[in-house]
Amino acid sequence: MDFELSDDERSLADGMRRLCEGRFPMERVRAGEGRRALDTEGWSALAEAGVFSLRLADEEGGADLGTAAAAVVFEELGRALVPGPLAATHAAAGLVKGAATGDRPVGLLRRTPPVPGDPRPVLVGDLGSLGALLVVADDGVELVEPDAVGGAPVEGGLDPLTPLWRLEAVPRGTPVGDGPVAEALWRDFLVVEAAFLVGMAAVTSEMAVGYAKVRRQFDRPIGSFQAVKHMCADMLVRAETARAAVHAAAVTVDQPDVGDAVRAAHGAALLAAQAAEANARACIQVHGGMGFTWEVPAHLYLKRAIVLWRALGPATRLADVVAERF
Amino acid sequence: MDLRYTDAEEAFRAELRAWLAEVVPTLGPRPALTDWPARRAYDTSWQGMLYDAGYAGIDWPVEGGGRGASPVEQLVYLEELERAHAPYVGVNFVGLLHAGPTIAVEGTPEQRARFLPPILKGEQVWCQGFSEPDAGSDLAALRTRAVRDGDEYVVTGSKIWTSHAEVADLCELLVRTGEEGSRHSGITWLAMEMDRPGIEIRPLETIGRSTEFAELFLDGVRVPVGNRVGEENDGWRVTMVTLSFERGTAFVGELLQSMEELRRIRSLARRVGLWDDPEVRHRTGQLGAELDALWALTRRNVSQAARTGVPGLGGSVFKLAFSELRQRLATLGLELLGSAGLAWDELEATDGSGPIGNTRLLEQWIGSFSRTIAAGTSQIQRNIVAERILGLPKG
Structure with missing residues (x-):
């Protein structure tokens, strides 16, 4: 048992961080604010780096790596706040032709039993750039061609880096997988999305700590005040516990004999989403008035955390799976 | 991994x-x-x-x-x-x-x-004489004085939160041998036999009405110099060496117990007809996810210790999260009992299905309040995390 990152995993993370620093520095990511289409150049670079295909076997064009490697990679993507349907496309790589190469970006929607009289429309991100939309239910997966979805663009989405489309209901499509396929797809999606969220939670923690060290009031750094310092400590605790959970979930997918991967994936997604949201909130608070400005990117992490969490489903549902399987 | x-x-x-x-x-x-x-x-x-x-x-x-x-x-x-x-x-x-x-x-x-x-061999029991009434979180402020007299130290002062004092044979004792105000640099580590004259043990009653720990009053207790471990005035370093033995496993037993406790709480929820309550399920799942995460974090901390030979600072992160989780866990269990959770003595169920389990849950709940205080309060743990891991300046 050695639950530290292996040398290979570390160099994978380093490589991914360098790629993100080169391709997705914050100025470049922010240049996409308000966009309606994916930055295809950036997307292709990720595809070439193997972000979507890395878990596929060599002969399928993959790198034959495991979910643990995918988690390490997605943590880095989350740190950089790379936009687009990354986790869904990655999770769909073995199921949807063209996903692994990035040629068909894939969206993912969860179908839950309809609540009679629920008048809420469904908002999906990046629909205009998708090559396929997967709808996951307990009993199977359906594939919907984007042309058949008929969504209407919604201007002014909460996250300036996630363009939205409005659907009147979760659409129907062609079955492409049964219950077990749906379970595995959703599990893998949760794990990599949770890794992305953990990366976000780590960055907002680092941003807050960095600011608390240099911002001076009352002739001293604000990070010397316990009221601020304890917020920062809590941010690290949330990020590190969620990170351990995500890594354990990823390893459990790869090594099914060590635990219940479905339970681990749901728990990890729950904690990662909570950490990403709570740390972004705290990051805004530690930055004081500056944290409420458009200039400081803390709000982008908060908004993305909310956008991603909505796709995971409510905390109650994630927790419910853990409660039943604990 | x-x-x-x-x-x-x-x-x-x-x-x-x-x-x-x-x-x-x-x-x-x-x-x-x-x-x-x-x-x-x-x-x-x-x-x-x-x-x-x-x-x-x-x-x-x-x-x-x-x-x-x-x-x-x-x-x-x-x-x-x-x-x-x-x-x-x-x-x-x-x-x-x-x-x-x-x-x-x-x-x-x-x-x-x-x-x-x-x-x-289990032949001798030790207790700990570190904390004092005026030296809790600030342990280096301890004032129990040891004065050298030939080949003995004469120790006078008081200690507090000494667990198992009444049944202990020996006490690991931190004493002030340096000048007043010498803080870390004037402390000495002594092994004190508990049957020496001048030791008075006064048990403290906890909020759970148990007597888990005591106050020690030391009045001219003579301890041989041969019982000193390490050099005089080097006791702080000697004590810190002990902490380097921590391999991230300090709470393994309690963590696994808490996981079992959560399953018991789920059974209780089913037994009392509250398992369909969305809030109960939500809280159970949240606690389950956090316990799984802390088990993962334990294995991470242990792996780090195995690789580097030194304990990481992950122990503080773990302790902080786990001690606060335990309070929420115990609170959920107690709330499921409703008014039946208000009595200490075990209550029988009205349907003849046996004891309701209130004594245990009340003990768990009361006990959980000590977790965020003992072995470094949560506030001190947050300072440690912020200063030693995150590098934030001391206040």
Whole structure:
């Protein structure tokens, strides 16, 4: 048992961080604010780096790596706040032709039993750039061609880096997988999305700590005040516990004999989403008035955390799976 | 990242599991929590059994009589003990986890030979005399004075939160030998026999009406210089050495117990008809996710210790999260009982299905309040995390 990152995993993370620093520095990511289409150049670079295909076997064009490697990679993507349907496309790589190469970006929607009289429309991100939309239910997966979805663009989405489309209901499509396929797809999606969220939670923690060290009031750094310092400590605790959970979930997918991967994936997604949201909130608070400005990117992490969490489903549902399987 | 155990680790597990399966069922019932002499007898006899089977102090260095087990073996060891519902370390806690390892590293060969075997065999019980009424979180402010008189120290002062004091043979004692205000640089570590004249033990009653710890009043207690471990005024460093034995496994038993407790709480929710309540399910799942995460974090901290040989600072992160989680866990359990959770004495269910389980849940709930205070309050833990891990400036 050695639950530290292996040398290979570390160099994978380093490589991914360098790629993100080169391709997705914050100025470049922010240049996409308000966009309606994916930055295809950036997307292709990720595809070439193997972000979507890395878990596929060599002969399928993959790198034959495991979910643990995918988690390490997605943590880095989350740190950089790379936009687009990354986790869904990655999770769909073995199921949807063209996903692994990035040629068909894939969206993912969860179908839950309809609540009679629920008048809420469904908002999906990046629909205009998708090559396929997967709808996951307990009993199977359906594939919907984007042309058949008929969504209407919604201007002014909460996250300036996630363009939205409005659907009147979760659409129907062609079955492409049964219950077990749906379970595995959703599990893998949760794990990599949770890794992305953990990366976000780590960055907002680092941003807050960095600011608390240099911002001076009352002739001293604000990070010397316990009221601020304890917020920062809590941010690290949330990020590190969620990170351990995500890594354990990823390893459990790869090594099914060590635990219940479905339970681990749901728990990890729950904690990662909570950490990403709570740390972004705290990051805004530690930055004081500056944290409420458009200039400081803390709000982008908060908004993305909310956008991603909505796709995971409510905390109650994630927790419910853990409660039943604990 | 690999969560599978090696063949050697699995072999160690199998051997231990077989032994536990043989001996644990032969143990008598646990004594009442308030019966300290019986608890001492029970815990020390269990320690003796561990010793005879070669499982005493497995994580201790070999020169101290231990097996020098790896952090991962220590994890497996604690996991198996918990799985078998073996007795907790109990009154042997200070000897096995604090005083013993300190002497193993810092003691003279004579001190090692004198103090260590009785700890491993369960023949001697230790207590801890660190905190004082005016030196709690700020331990370096301790004022209990030791004055050298020939080949003895004469010790005067008071100590507090001393667990198992009434049944202890020895006390690991921190005393002030330097000038007043010398803080870390004027502290000395002494092994004090508890039957020396001048020691008064006054038990403290907890909010749970138990007497788990006591105040010690020391009035001219004479302790031989030969009982000093390390140099005079070097006691702070000596004490910190003990902490370097922490391999991220300090809470393994309690964590696994908490996981079992959550399953019991789920059963209780079903029994009382509240398992369909969305809030109960939500809170149960949230706690389950956090417990799983802390189990993952434990394995991460242990792996780090195994690789580097030194404990990471992850212990503070763990302690902070776990102690606060325990309060929420116990609160959920108690709330499920409604008004039936208001009585200490065990209540029988109205449908003849047996005891309702209120005593245990109330004890868990009350006990959880000590977790965020003992061994470093949550506030101190947050300072440690912020200053030592995040590098934020001291206030």
